[in-house]
Amino acid sequence: MTISAAGETRPTNSGIDTEATIPWDDVLAAYDPVLGLEVHVELGTNTKMFCGCATEFGAEPNTQVCPVCLGLPGALPVVNEVGVESAIRIGLALNCEIAQWCRFARKNYFYPDMPKNFQTSQYDEPIAFGGWLDVEIPAESGEGTETFRVEIERAHMEEDTGKSLHVGGSTGRIHGATHSLVDYNRAGIPLIEIVTKPIVGAGERAPEVAKAYVATLRDLLKALDVSDVKMEQGSMRCDVNLSLMPKGSDTFGTRTETKNVNSLRSVERAVRYEMCRHGSVLSQGGSVLQETRHWHEDTGMTTAGRPKSDADDYRYFPEPDLVPVAPSRETVEALRATLPEPPAQRRKRLQSDWGFSDLEMRDVLNAGLVELIESTVAAGATPAGARKWWSGEIARRANADGADVVSYAGERGIEPAHVVELEGLVTSGRLNDSMARQVWEGVLDGEGAPTAVADARGLELVQDDGALEAAVDAVIARNEDIAQKVRDGKVQAAGALIGQVMKEMKGQADAGKAREIILARLGQS
Amino acid sequence: MAELTRDDVAHLADLARIDLSDAELDRMVGELGVILESVAVVQQSPIADVEPMSHPMPIVNVTRPDEVRPGLTAEQALAAAPAVEQQRFSVPRILDED
Numbered sequence: 001m002t003i004s005a006a007g008e009t010r011p012t013n014s015g016i017d018t019e020a021t022i023p024w025d026d027v028l029a030a031y032d033p034v035l036g037l038e039v040h041v042e043l044g045t046n047t048k049m050f051c052g053c054a055t056e057f058g059a060e061p062n063t064q065v066c067p068v069c070l071g072l073p074g075a076l077p078v079v080n081e082v083g084v085e086s087a088i089r090i091g092l093a094l095n096c097e098i099a100q101w102c103r104f105a106r107k108n109y110f111y112p113d114m115p116k117n118f119q120t121s122q123y124d125e126p127i128a129f130g131g132w133l134d135v136e137i138p139a140e141s142g143e144g145t146e147t148f149r150v151e152i153e154r155a156h157m158e159e160d161t162g163k164s165l166h167v168g169g170s171t172g173r174i175h176g177a178t179h180s181l182v183d184y185n186r187a188g189i190p191l192i193e194i195v196t197k198p199i200v201g202a203g204e205r206a207p208e209v210a211k212a213y214v215a216t217l218r219d220l221l222k223a224l225d226v227s228d229v230k231m232e233q234g235s236m237r238c239d240v241n242l243s244l245m246p247k248g249s250d251t252f253g254t255r256t257e258t259k260n261v262n263s264l265r266s267v268e269r270a271v272r273y274e275m276c277r278h279g280s281v282l283s284q285g286g287s288v289l290q291e292t293r294h295w296h297e298d299t300g301m302t303t304a305g306r307p308k309s310d311a312d313d314y315r316y317f318p319e320p321d322l323v324p325v326a327p328s329r330e331t332v333e334a335l336r337a338t339l340p341e342p343p344a345q346r347r348k349r350l351q352s353d354w355g356f357s358d359l360e361m362r363d364v365l366n367a368g369l370v371e372l373i374e375s376t377v378a379a380g381a382t383p384a385g386a387r388k389w390w391s392g393e394i395a396r397r398a399n400a401d402g403a404d405v406v407s408y409a410g411e412r413g414i415e416p417a418h419v420v421e422l423e424g425l426v427t428s429g430r431l432n433d434s435m436a437r438q439v440w441e442g443v444l445d446g447e448g449a450p451t452a453v454a455d456a457r458g459l460e461l462v463q464d465d466g467a468l469e470a471a472v473d474a475v476i477a478r479n480e481d482i483a484q485k486v487r488d489g490k491v492q493a494a495g496a497l498i499g500q501v502m503k504e505m506k507g508q509a510d511a512g513k514a515r516e517i518i519l520a521r522l523g524q525s
Numbered sequence: 526m527a528e529l530t531r532d533d534v535a536h537l538a539d540l541a542r543i544d545l546s547d548a549e550l551d552r553m554v555g556e557l558g559v560i561l562e563s564v565a566v567v568q569q570s571p572i573a574d575v576e577p578m579s580h581p582m583p584i585v586n587v588t589r590p591d592e593v594r595p596g597l598t599a600e601q602a603l604a605a606a607p608a609v610e611q612q613r614f615s616v617p618r619i620l621d622e623d
Contacts, residue, residue, distance in 0.1 A: 005545060045591050045592070046591045046592065046593055047591050047592065047593050051594075051596070052589065052592065052593055052594030052596070053593070053594075053596045054593045054596075059598065060599065060611055060612065061611065061612040061613050062599040062602045062603060062613065062614070063598070063599050064596065065596050065599075065602045066594075066596030066597055067596055067597070069596075070597070070602060078587060078588065078589045079587065079588045079589070080589065080591050081587065081588035081589060081590055081591060082590075082591035083591070084588060103579060111619065112614070112616040112619065115614075137560070143578035164614065164619070165611070166619070168609070177618055177619070178618060179615055179616060179617055179618055180615075180616050180617075180618070180619050181610050181611055181614065181615055181616075182613055182614045182615075182616055183612075183613050183614075184602075184614070317579075318579030319579070320579055320580060322580075322587075323580050323582070323584050323585055323587045324579075324580070324585045324586075325585065326585040326586055327586070512542070
């Protein structure tokens, strides 16, 4: 971060409105986008990257600090073992090579968010480099998905900065502030910066490729259990680089870097917006300024930040207080063995194991039920049963409470074993579906496990066929007109009779069995 | 190499936000002068065949376990700050940049 001198002159685009946009179709007709994505992810380690300070979110200001992260004279940093391991695992999961030997470097800049006047980062020797990540985007045919490969340039280790509060301005922003207040709790928290190679060839799908990349990366990091990847809390942050080149050209245009695009939807919108803005500048005959841009979630627009040149001089040099990181190949292979199944592959495997349709699987994913269903099936339930109850009765109650299923179930102690037990009660013929729903009601209200609730509420299908047959006969006698329709072949009319039989039996009968008996009595079986 | 002057040291102290008394300034001119002379001697070392190094010891992979260690209290951390507000370091206005 260098600070531009006040009044610095920028290249002029005289007579050209560099903040205008042109319609999307006009951009696509004339230009191809080139994307580059930089994602910073805060690791979920207990301590900071170079000192033993805690990393808890939301602590009182300046209570998680020490001489190392405050940059006090004489303090010596030491690398966090788990930070390095996490970086290597991330690199491996992104199909990167892992450096045999690499160093940290000082990135020097003068800004009070780092008390040392430099950020410890990596420069030309990243821990991981040369990888790729496949992302799924909706297929152009409109059916199913297709794979787009994003090449990864590098992933390197660095540290987060402190948090500044700007005082005296009207909106808490730097502009107009009289002074700033800094909290260094966040300074030194391990960050991994993941940088893509330029993404070309995405064309009109550039916005969705960008979004899919960030979403896929987020799922991957979550599966690796290296970060809580909460974009809204800033533990995962995205900068979007974008440029346009005239169709048919393979020379990259001038890029802008839009900072802090911190939701998946914003990533997509920011790419689209900058494409339309670059398109406008270029089609007016102007030149795009190389600069950072600020994304505004509320207006869906970007505004100019500071000019940025490739010559920004951070005076990088190898960090003399830290020794090189040289992971042995054995260490790397041992870490590779800890990698989870890639999320996309896992989803496909589970969908096929479970026999769910695309739609069913999508609903299960959106509701965040994959893990619950997986453990419920492992506990002995059928996949269909697990899906039915978690996304049915339990989800319905959770939604009514404004909660997500996982935390709702967690708070009430609902476990996979409960679903298995209830499914057993249904398949053994003790309960029908409507009784099962009543049992859930009891379980969710804290009345106990399914069997105990069914016992306490006296829920049990009448197993005595005699009573059921008597009820069927009584209902047929009262509804001769409907019965005749069924005899005449209108089998669906039997539904009305079944309903009355169930009522007669006070719900304590197996509706399937009632239907069988009715159809037999009326000569339709 | 030009001789280190008292003005040079005063300028450096100012940049580093260190208040030095007149007596300390005089002493530092001498001490820093010795350091610069020593470095000048080191610079004459025959290093044409030596690879540049970023650390004096040929060691790698020095790490610590990911265990929390007590740091400073907020009072200790802020003790040397010229200005404090809301338990935070108060710093002069930052130029509008990022």
